[in-house]
Amino acid sequence: MAAVPGVRRSELGDALRACRNAFIGVGIMSCMINLLYLTGSLFMLEVYDRVLPSRSVPTLVGLAILAGGLYVAQGVLDLIRGRILGRIGTSLDEALNARVFDTIVRLPLMVGSRNEGLQPLRDLDNVRSFLGGLGPSAFFDLPWLPFYLAICFAFHVMIGLTALVGAIILVSLTVVTEFLSRAPAREAMGLAARRNDLAATSRRNAEVLVAMGMAGRLTRRWSEANEKYLEGNQRASDVSGGLGAIAKVLRMTLQSAVLAVGAYLVIHQEATAGIIIAGSILSARALAPVDLAIAHWKGFVAARQSWHRLNKLLGSLPARATPTLLQNPSSRLSVEAVSLVAPGDQKIIVQDVTFTLQAGNGLGVIGPSGSGKSSLVRALVGVWQPFRGKVRLDGAALDQWSSDVLGRHVGYLPQDVELFAGSVAQNICRFDPDAASATIIAAAKEAGVHEMIIKMRDGYDTQIGEQGAALSAGQAQRVALARALYDDPFLIVLDEPNSNLDTEGDEALTRAVRAARERGAIVVVVAHRPIGIEGVDQLLVLKDGRMQAFGPKETVLGQVLQRVAPPTPIKIVSEGGVAKS
Structure with missing residues (x-):
């Protein structure tokens, strides 16, 4: 993509774009993994609709072997996807750690003591840790939600509608999580930085604190700062944890609702017994990425805030161009x-x-x-x-x-x-x-x-x-x-x-x-x-x-x-x- 004249390119964006091929590979693997996620529901569908009515043990053994092979392939792909995401985070760190360290050195010389200390380094760690965790996997799986819902509709309209209502509720919960967790996460980050700065300053001046009887007073200041940090962190955890618990309960309720709807359809002879289990598994699988995204939303918010701070910092302190080499000064x-x-x-x-x-x-x-x-x-x-x-x-x-x-x-x-x-x-x-x-x-x-x-x-x-x-x-x-x-x-x-x-x-x-x-x-x-x-x-x-x-x-x-x-x-x-x- 050509750079727009007069617009400064984001160094973080450039570093991430350098991993484009790796992201494409992760996307392809996510496609294969999500197709393989159908293994469990299709296996149960065949067992209930073919094996049990026919009482055929060879068919059961064949299906079991086939399902086992597909599960192994899914596990291998999931492992590779996780390792690729981890290496993307490492690659981003390797591309930017020298620049971030350079800003840490240069920033005090430009803004004095009113700087964020080691916060840029912690921000880079946050971005790298998020990219190497389970959060990105959830975002790669989220686009497959309509695919699973379409299969639920293919089983029966009622099953599809039940899954769709559950999806709408959980997606709405994700949006609510975004708005409610943004401010507490930002506050917790600021309180953590102030607490860390106080600890670092006290460590550097340990002799003065002990010799002049200031240790007890600084300990009280530390306790107050730590208490505020814990309160802020607890608020952020309460928001993300509470909404995560609600999402988990709703997903389990939805799974039971799909079972109930399937049983109702079987009673009225509008569906087979296999569709009950297959529909329940598919609806749960469709909403699992939403549940996973909510569970990791706190990390996502922290990584996003770190991303914005790093972008702003690197933009305000651009990399220095290498000037023409002059002769050694001598006069x-x-x-x-x-x-x-x-x-x-x-x-x-x-x-x-x-x-x-x-x-x-x-x-x-x-x-x-x-x-x-x-x-x-x-x-x-x-x-x-x-x-x-x-x-x-x-x-x-x-x-x-x-x-x-x-x-x-x-x-x-x-x-x-x-x-x-x-x-x-x-x-x-x-x-x-x-x-x-x-x-x-x-x-x-x-x-x-x-x-x-x-x-x-x-x-x-x-x-x-x-x-x-x-x-x-x-x-x-x-x-x-x-x-x-x-x-x-x-x-x-x-x-x-x-x-x-x-x-x-x-x-x-x-x-x-x-x-x-x-x-x-x-x-x-x-x-x-x-x-x-x-x-x-x-x-x-x-x-x-x-x-x-x-x-x-x-x-x-x-x-x-x-x-x-x-x-x-x-x-x-x-x-x-x-x-x-």
Whole structure:
């Protein structure tokens, strides 16, 4: 199908359309399975109308063998159909999991903390689980309901009408299920997300909760959130479960009604005894997909909501096109009238900052807390996009680079250091599978952390655990510094790199900054302590998001010190020759 000009294709739809042949196969198998479902009713019809009147054992044996073979074929086809549907769900996941993970990473950088966390991943799991379950089988079987009703009418009009009335009631019940379950399912999903976010936040801050006596209060908040989730989930379950129970009772009532109508027809000699049983089996089979659909309606509603959320999310964060590969940056960093707002906010926190650094320059960024220092360095490494202005490397704006390519030329040590589960070496080399040991060790030595690492239990192969739990704050910061220096990046940005360092670590940091500058890198250091800017030659002063001063370090420091120096007392000589201040 050709795409409509100007209309964005749904990535989920494209992934599902890629499984078109598999769905066609499922449809063909559903056709064969539903034809084989006639085995039971036709077998009973023949037994009651032929075998019992003739008392022929060979006929009974032949029918039994034939029915057994058909049942085996039906079971095999049903098994294959279920496995194909499961693989369709897996194929959809394989096609989209990388994109979904990419949105999870990018979303906080665009909307800040007001995002759905891991909800996109749970949404993909919901869609995959539904496709691999029994729900789709019911929808493939539903179109065969008129076929079974037609056979019931062929047996007798009264039997057909009875089955038709039952079908209308159950289909109406399905529609009612759709309208009544939509809102409770959506509410339960939102409550589950809030509960999970609270649990994840508490887990990350377990030390603070215990140390400051907050565990009991957070437990109460968790209990309240969990209680609301259970109530919402119970409402959704009550709707789908209650309507499912009603559907089951109605189907059993219908089966008995067909038996009663058949018996009435037999009494009046308008039908045979075999038609009673065959009609009952066929009517039950006709309405089984409706019953199954109602039973799985909760999962269907959840999967549909997940589908819509994923479609909206992937549409709002389209896949990034691969830009033309530029030359490696090697000469300058330019910041051109950059103004910044936090993701998801409108307030400008950095305004009209302009400066240029050449290869080998080191810039110290200083200023009071809340002056926009960390926000500025996020823009320098491409994490935040400027509200106005441009950040350029060798004249090319950062958005002309893909993040994977730009990342090879950038070393970044954020204010809040967080390492990943894995070995020390893997964290230093940024989990590059082709990293050379010599390059990893060189980065560690440049950061002054090589001796510390080789004293660990397994050296560079030491597993640091989730979020670097096996390391102290100072060790984690020094390993993160080695990660920033790995493979000699051109632009190195360090946000308060000495906040957890001792004297030895401070000295190693200064040596690392000077060594990077000597090889031609540009180094930007945000610092509150004077030792953090020892290795730089330029200084930028920020206050309230505005640039107060920029230039050579000694010159700017002199200006800053002059501003904050106390006024010199003025001596006044009195008429009597006594000096007064």
